[in-house]
Amino acid sequence: MSYLVVYMSHHGTTQKIACHIAEELGSGVTLVNLGENDVPDLTSFSTIIVGGSIHMGLLQKKIIGFCEQNMETLLGKRLGLFLCFMNKAEGQKEFDKVYPSALREHALAKGLFGGELLLEKMNFVERMVVRTVKAVKKSVSEIEEDEVAAFIDTIKEK
């Protein structure tokens, strides 16, 4: 099995999860940070996993672009989609909003992983913004580890 994990991450949480997924899938995994790397030729991968995070209600533009530009190819692959966010009450709604319905319906694994608020990595404006998402005085990690594990199992099994 050849896996491609494509992700974007502002403060490292999605990256951490993408790396964990890649490790758990074993050999034959290519990890691509769309903020730093070019998109490889997708034809050689049997499974493609796409992950991003919500900032001010939006998914990273490069993830949106990747999904739009490669829609037909992605619909022909084993597909996993995941999302990091902090507003748990809105997680499913955000997931349904940011990923195209065709991809959501096609995906064999969908991950709503929660996220982290890492104050030490934020600038002043970001700290102001996150107060509208969650009132925090120190960094918090609310990654849904069971969801991540279930996502990996689904990708491996199906």
Ligand SMILES: Cc1cc2nc3c(=O)[nH]c(=O)nc-3n(C[C@H](O)[C@H](O)[C@H](O)COP(=O)(O)O)c2cc1C
């Ligand atoms: C400036 C900023 C804005 C955010 N806006 C939202 C938001 O609108 N909704 C939400 O659920 N989480 C929001 N979050 C939380 C992020 O989704 C969370 O920190 C996630 O773990 C970030 O992952 P990343 O570091 O991989 O980008 C925001 C975080 C920051 C720093």
